[in-house]
Amino acid sequence: MTHDRPAISVLSLRAVTWIAAIGTLLTVAVTGLLIWFAGDGTPVDRARLAIVIVVGMVVLCLCAAGGLLLAARKIRASELGLLQSQEDLRLDYERASSEVQDRTERRVADLYGKAVELLGSGHIPVRLAGLYSLERLAQQHPDHRQSIVNVFCAYLRMPFTVIDSPTQHQEREVRLAVQRVLADHLRVGDPALPARTFWPHIDLDLTGATLIDPDFTGCQFRNARFDKASFVGDAWLSGSRFIGDAGFDGTRFGGQADFRGARFAGETWFGSARFSSGAWFGGAQFLEGAWFGAVRFNADAGFSETTFEQSAGFAGTRFTGDAWFSKAAFAGKASFAGARFCRGVEFEDSRFDTEVGFDQVRVRTDIPVSVPRTWPAEEWEVRPPRPEQAVLDGYEGEWGHLVPVSVELPEQTARQEPADSTPAGTR
Template identity: 40%
Template structure:
């Protein structure tokens, strides 16, 4: 079974010279005979018109013989010319036949090479995927780097290989004890409980499990780096001048990291066609600085345990951040949103800024929950209001208020709790 079956190129019929079925021999034998006979008759008739009609002596007889010889020679010349023409035509036909044969042979060889390459790619792919299923971290690392090289050398298979890497990151994973400290207290306690249950009372067994988790963490970090390395369009000066992408850049890639657990995820300056981070857990600090999302991107119900920096990011499609939990500081400064923006139900526990952010449409920021004490720079027309139950939510202010609003754990009076539609 092949990794994928790209559309096979067929020989370009338009590039082949037109070949016709050979005609019957009668089509050229009869006209040739008539042409030769006509030439002999015409030359003889033309030369004989100058001779006396009645024989007058040996001189006239000799002249007539010479006329006949001349006419026959002219006919022979015409026949020779026709022979040369036929020889040229035969030579031309042989050349065209050789050209077509070579053309088809070249394409047959190309198809054979393509099939051999596909078989080789499939073998390498299967072997790399088998390595990913190994119980040894170093073997899994080897499988990841084998997939990376395979994708670099075979652009048609890049999306499939990226899908495999994303699927690996989506698989369930038990964190090392050192990483659970990055989680919220309740989640950290649950993770610690599960880790203790898995390790049991055997101390040696627990140490082995902890080493396995740390090794798996290194494998997952390598997978994250592979994605970021090839989705970051780093170009040389020559490539920038020629508007060509970098040699190691994989364009047009879509990511599906739904439910994945990512640690210290660095995605600065990366460019993707679309991405799904639905229910993704971002542990440690997360960087999306100046990243470009050419299509829709989903962060719905994702959790960020540390810093989340989206400074200068470009969201060309819909950007959905509904019910996202930001436990640390958040930065959307200079971010550009050209499509719909939705933050309904998102929770901000640390500092946050939307300073100099650009929105093509009215952003849907209503319902953002501000849970911690911090400094916030909201988009123009939005500010934090205190609900009757003491909950602090972001709401739309008066349309006349067109400047970014800076708040620092402010309390707003009950008379100032009116909200407007964005």
């Protein structure tokens, strides 16, 4: 690569010698003229002498100006030389930096390829070596962190069946190690002074992945996709931060799901998710839309002191266990249309800033409840069903209607169909 450099024009030694010689001759000539014109000191001679003196002064001024010009040119030449040296140093530095960067990129690519190859080995110790090599590479080279996290996610998305066999046990250990590496580097620590091992601005795509007792407590994600993932065992996400969108559509939670104190800054989807054990969202914050349409809570569900800043959708959701919404705040529209409440329900001190929809909500009435049923602002009540309306297809027991206190139920003889199809608000 060539670069145009500024040309520096400097007077040669020969030119400087000629200028000095001419100046000397002029000085000698002026001195001779002064002596010749001095004459006998008559007025005419004195006038001539004055003229010669003036001419001499002019010549001397010209010589002085020439000297200043020479000095200025010398200074300018020095400045240009310095600038050229600086430019040469800059070009050399850029060239060296480019070469170092190229060598670094080639080395990283080589290490990356070898580590990925190790991760795909048939031997468990070799896989673990590949995993930790990728972790170390990502820690040292932040620009490659997302691509390495993508490899980890792809590994967890690979089919895996939880069965009791030596081979599956070893594979389980590798998966647990991958989960721990992700969690360790997504955990912020003190937000004011994040941990040195924290990797910010990371997206996770764990669509369809099998996760075993994952512990993402206090982790921070940019965009996270857990759609149709299977959480085997308990899932710990308390205090986690979702900077972008979070997707849990169709996700299966086999154990406890702990989202207490989590913060969802983007759109959040739990459409058609299944919670086999307790689901805890107490104190969580949803800054954008939160959609829980057609979710099955097969055990208790806790949303106490949860904040919904925008729309919240629970249309068609089934609450098999107790449901807590005490002190929950709904700043946007909230819809529970077609929801099914099997046991206790608590909306005590909950706040709805705009409209709330409880259309076609049914409540089971033939079993005792341990949590008293309280509805928003005491404006709603459960009407015992008429015999011909008590049964819902696909559900056990007798089901009453949740209606405003002043509303009379219409005469109906047909069975009510459950409104648990996927509603608007789910993806």
